[in-house]
Structures are given as C-alpha cells and as structure tokens.
Amino acid sequence: MKAKKNVHQETPISDIFPQSGKDLLVGGGKQFVERIGVEAVKQAVFSVMMGENLRTQTEPISRMRIAQVSGAIIAMIAKGYLTIDNFQRELSRLAIKELASAKKNDNEKVWPAQWLIGITGKSFQNVLRGNREALIEYIADFEKAIKDSAEHCKQQYGDYKMDLHFTMNGIDNKVALDWEGITRLTTAIGSQTLTLRGSDKSIYGKLFERLILGSILTLLGFKRVDKNSDKKERKEIFWLSDSSANRESDATVVITPGHVARFDIGFIGPGNSEISKDKLSRFDRDIEVSGQNAHSVTFIVVDRLPATGKTKAAADKIGAEIIQMSMAYWPKELADKLAKRFGFKHEIQQIRPSELKNYIKTQIDKIKIQDFLNEITLEEIEESQEKEAEQQKLELDFEDE
Incomplete structure (x- = not known):
C-alpha cells in the first residue's frame, strides 16, 4: 500500500x-x-x-x-x-x-x-x-x-x-x-x-434561453451578428444579450431600419406571474440602435402564463407581445405576431400544421447551435444570478420600507 x-x-x-x-x-x-x-x-x-x-x-x-x-x-x-x-x-x-x-x-x-x-x-x-x-x-x-x-x-x-x-x-x-x-x-x-x-x-x-432564442431567430431567417459590431447590415439581423442604458434584453432583432423587436425569455411557469409582469416593465418603446432612433416592440417568451389574465392585460397595456412555449408550434405564432407588428414575412407562415414538425426539425438540424454559447461561461452565469438575486432583495427591501 x-x-x-x-x-x-x-x-x-x-x-x-x-x-x-x-x-x-x-x-x-x-x-x-x-x-x-x-x-x-x-x-x-x-x-x-x-x-x-x-x-x-x-x-x-x-x-x-x-x-x-x-x-x-x-x-x-x-x-x-x-x-x-x-x-x-x-x-x-x-x-x-x-x-x-x-x-x-x-x-x-x-x-x-x-x-x-x-x-x-x-x-x-x-x-x-x-x-x-x-x-x-x-x-x-x-x-x-x-x-x-x-x-x-x-x-x-x-x-x-x-x-x-x-x-x-x-x-x-x-x-x-x-x-x-x-x-x-x-x-x-x-x-x-x-x-x-x-x-x-x-x-x-x-444556457437554453440563448440556445432557443438563437435557434428560433435563425430559423425565421434572421442573421446573427456580434452585438459590438457596426451592424452594416441594417435589416433582418439579431444579436444576443443586448445591454443598453435600461435593463438588459436577451435578444435584439432589427427587422428593418428603425424597427426593432426586443426579446426577453424565461422558463417561467404560472406560479411566477409577478416575474412575468416584471419583464414587461423593462423596456422603453423607443431605443437607439447604431446611433439611430428606433421604435421597438417587446416580445416576452415564457413557459406558461397563469389563468388570471393579469399579465396578458399588462402586456396589452404597454403594447408588448407574449409567447408561451408550452403551446404547440409556438414558433409559427411568433412569426405571425412579427408579421402583425412589422409586416414580417417568412415561409413558416404558409406551412400547414401537419407539416410544421418536420419543417422545424429539418431547420434545426441545419443550425450550428453551439455558436450561441461560445462567449458564455458558467461562472459568468452564476455571477449574473447573484447580482439579480441581490437586486431583487434590494427591491423587496425597498418595498417593505
């Protein structure tokens, strides 16, 4: 021994x-x-x-x-x-x-x-x-x-x-x-x-928030660019984890010059409706992109909403859209809502429900999915979670005073 x-x-x-x-x-x-x-x-x-x-x-x-x-x-x-x-x-x-x-x-x-x-x-x-x-x-x-x-x-x-x-x-x-x-x-x-x-x-x-957002936006035909690039291409582009003077959004999509969709995603169930409402208060409708003013619409992507309807009412009040991932074929619903807000067009809107599953599977197989995680570390995630927890505690303490 x-x-x-x-x-x-x-x-x-x-x-x-x-x-x-x-x-x-x-x-x-x-x-x-x-x-x-x-x-x-x-x-x-x-x-x-x-x-x-x-x-x-x-x-x-x-x-x-x-x-x-x-x-x-x-x-x-x-x-x-x-x-x-x-x-x-x-x-x-x-x-x-x-x-x-x-x-x-x-x-x-x-x-x-x-x-x-x-x-x-x-x-x-x-x-x-x-x-x-x-x-x-x-x-x-x-x-x-x-x-x-x-x-x-x-x-x-x-x-x-x-x-x-x-x-x-x-x-x-x-x-x-x-x-x-x-x-x-x-x-x-x-x-x-x-x-x-x-x-x-x-x-x-x-991690899956980035994977799913990156995948669905790529599937819908948007090209990913680095969030710090000069964004010479002014339309149909997106970047992940954009941080501006206001609170952070998980993805920003430039539909056309001056028209922006901002995405916030979270695997939030009906038991956390207050968190969903908090997400709705994060963003201004008018933001600056590449030095130009742009009108934005917020898209909140959550797992499932409560039956009370309060969160939906709050979204309607500020002109935001809510997408529930628990709904079958929600990617098509997202495309339809982008069409309603921005006149966006994509072939997924014309695909019959019986063909959507195979279509989405085929498109996902083409995506180099690991690229959406290249810049992120587990340590950074933990640090951001600690900061979020501290911020939430401060907000709760302030409300109690």
Whole structure:
C-alpha cells in the first residue's frame, strides 16, 4: 500500500478530488455542448419548440452529472483515507482551510470542500450568512451531529462497515469505513446533489434561453451578428444579450431600419406571474440602435402564463407581445405576431400544421447551435444570478420600507 503523506504537508482537498470530477463543475457554454453532445442539445431545443417542458429534456442530463460527481466524491474520500494521516479526524479542518483560501466562484475548490462539511452555497449564504466565524461554530455542531448519527446508526442497524477496494498507481488498495465514515460520505453526496440540482436548474435555464432564442431567430431567417459590431447590415439581423442604458434584453432583432423587436425569455411557469409582469416593465418603446432612433416592440417568451389574465392585460397595456412555449408550434405564432407588428414575412407562415414538425426539425438540424454559447461561461452565469438575486432583495427591501 502506498505510504501516507505527513499531515503537516497539508494536502488540499482540491488535490484529492479527481480532475474528471472537476471538469463537471466548471466550464463554459461550449464545454456544456461537448459534454452532452450537439445532437442531444438540438433535440432538446426542438422538443421545446414543440411545446414540451425544458425540465423534461434536462433531467436526464442532471441525473448523469450527479451520478458522475458522486463517483468523484467516493474517489476523493478513498484517496484521502489512503494518503492523508487521520483523514477522518482532519476532514472538517481541511475543508475550512480550502474554503478560506479559495476564490468565491472557484467551484472546483469551493464545492467539494462545502460538501465534506454538509453545506451548499445556498446554506452558506442563508444559514451562515457568509460569516466565516459562524462557520467555525457550525463545524462544532456538524461534528457532533455526524458522531451522534453514526452512533445512532450503529445502535439501530448494527455494526456495519463498508470496504472500498480500488487500484491506484497499479497497486490494489482497500479503505474500510465505519459508520462515521459512511455518514460523512453519504452527507457529502447528499450536499452535492442539492448543489447540482440548484445549479443545473438555473444554469440550464440560462444556457437554453440563448440556445432557443438563437435557434428560433435563425430559423425565421434572421442573421446573427456580434452585438459590438457596426451592424452594416441594417435589416433582418439579431444579436444576443443586448445591454443598453435600461435593463438588459436577451435578444435584439432589427427587422428593418428603425424597427426593432426586443426579446426577453424565461422558463417561467404560472406560479411566477409577478416575474412575468416584471419583464414587461423593462423596456422603453423607443431605443437607439447604431446611433439611430428606433421604435421597438417587446416580445416576452415564457413557459406558461397563469389563468388570471393579469399579465396578458399588462402586456396589452404597454403594447408588448407574449409567447408561451408550452403551446404547440409556438414558433409559427411568433412569426405571425412579427408579421402583425412589422409586416414580417417568412415561409413558416404558409406551412400547414401537419407539416410544421418536420419543417422545424429539418431547420434545426441545419443550425450550428453551439455558436450561441461560445462567449458564455458558467461562472459568468452564476455571477449574473447573484447580482439579480441581490437586486431583487434590494427591491423587496425597498418595498417593505
């Protein structure tokens, strides 16, 4: 068996977490596509265009990621017991040290350390309020809970042990876990599951917002340009994530010079109607594009609206259009609404309902879908989500005053 390192060398937690596991915690949009495959992404986009729920498409991806990272945690625990003296006793201290030295959004270091002490990013913010002194107090309670739970399991279920057999550097090894070790392992896997579930829900939503908007606008014949280009082509172009003096829109489409459609997309269900109404208040009707004034119409693309009709009334009041992705063949409805507002014409408007499915599938297959994610990273998404959450909290605090 390989000799253990001296504990005074302070092997970081991140050094024993497998690199292949780290790769599942970081990366950008391009890596996301490579990880699950271009065809799988295209199929998910096509299914959403057919009115299916995005969560149905991403759930298998989430389950696969959780299973693979769980394997990485088992490998980390096994390597820790094998190479670090008194690993079980030192675990929490090593985790705290990792958290103290790691950057806030360095997921490949922060997340495994958090999981080992049974917390997630959310619980660190909400329960510990980001206070590192509170973390020390938490660790004392955590260690007691682990030991008490291990003793309870031993008394209730019997004196079980778990042996992890594995090969490292060509040498067969075995690590024996008692109830305390088993409890620490399952706690880490449980915390990891909560983290990745929360992360996937928001990250997949953000990534697919770009994928779906980029795909539908390309399908309708608009040419994508860089949002910072001089936009020499003045009609039938679009760019993603345009940010102006007012709040950000997810896509801007120049139909003809002086006529602009601004898109805001979100996988928002009927339980979040207030968020839908908030989207309606984001944009002015008159904006500046390439130094010229332009009249704009806002298109809000959401999953499904509530039955109350309040959001629809708010949209009508400001002259906005709402598209529900839960409706079958909503891409044709979008084309029809663009035609009503701008005189826009596209062949999809003439296609019979019975032929739409094959038409949309054929068009999606032609699109180089991964290009819509080239400039975006998961870290940027998380940072933007944190800013949005802080802004929403400020707005709520202001309303309460």
